Amino acid sequence: MFSRSCEYAIKALIYVAQNTKDGKRVSIKEIAKGTDAPEHFVAKILQELSKKKMVMSIKGPNGGFYLEEGGKHVSLERIVKEIDGDGMFTNCVLGLKVCSEKTPCPVHLEYKEVKKNLIRMLENNTISDFNDKLDSGKFFLKNE
Amino acid sequence: MFSRSCEYAIKALIYVAQNTKDGKRVSIKEIAKGTDAPEHFVAKILQELSKKKMVMSIKGPNGGFYLEEGGKHVSLERIVKEIDGDGMFTNCVLGLKVCSEKTPCPVHLEYKEVKKNLIRMLENNTISDFNDKLDSGKFFLKNE
DNA sequence: AAATAAAAAGATATTAAGGTCTTTTTTTTC
């Protein structure tokens, strides 16, 4: 569904939001541990997100990552599009050159509904939405 | 969503069903052209499907691929599972080790609904369903 | 039997994703 990079990005951002509420910062190492992801890989992804101002970073001792107020209201849709591009939103599910009503693939009509659901899910969920959920202890960023 | 292989497989099977109604067979070359897929790649995928008896093949002049009566009633779900495995049906969408109600990821609940839709779409559509649709000329296996 | 047409099999190549390691830069603390 999503690329690994994208999965890590989503979990990392949720983790950062969750653990920097009081003006603290979290290091790559912490994020990697907290989301069960390879440290150096997550570093690269955060670098990318940082360039796009989706997460803030400060170097040096006591540095790390944190979110600006606005960053907390970023939707999953935004993250997915930044990392994986908009293929999932526009491509034909059977790989036709274009997805259109004019020359639709056999599953176009039915897939359209599925896609609508998926997109709604991505649009309606922001980083901060998850924080509330995580606080309740009923959701996890890693398991097993 | 699906791998290339899987996309090609689905389109190839639909194409075969569509073009062998009268006891004819179609060659790899035809299938590749008809579905806008690389010939040798599609050959390998059909080989695999052939081993699994999801499509029949006959060698030699006048040979080619065709479907047994039963093959026409194969669902997309079956094809996807044979080619891509059941990851899409069982894996956590954020990549947690397991997808479970016990230790769900933050989007588990919402994604569950999306997944249900997707699976229903895959289960409810068989190769022969598409033939009827294609006959009407309103759907395509390639475009642009 | 020879020629031919087709799939099967298998070897190889290419590309992209995923992952790791090393060096550099920045900042803080002492």
Add this chain to the structure above:
DNA sequence: GAAAAAAAAGACCTTAATATCTTTTTATTT
């Protein structure tokens, strides 16, 4: 100012997906 801690940058490695090419086997047609 030196040492340390952190991210940034970049080089590199590994694996899997995608794709192509070549050879072999099988069946048909003449």
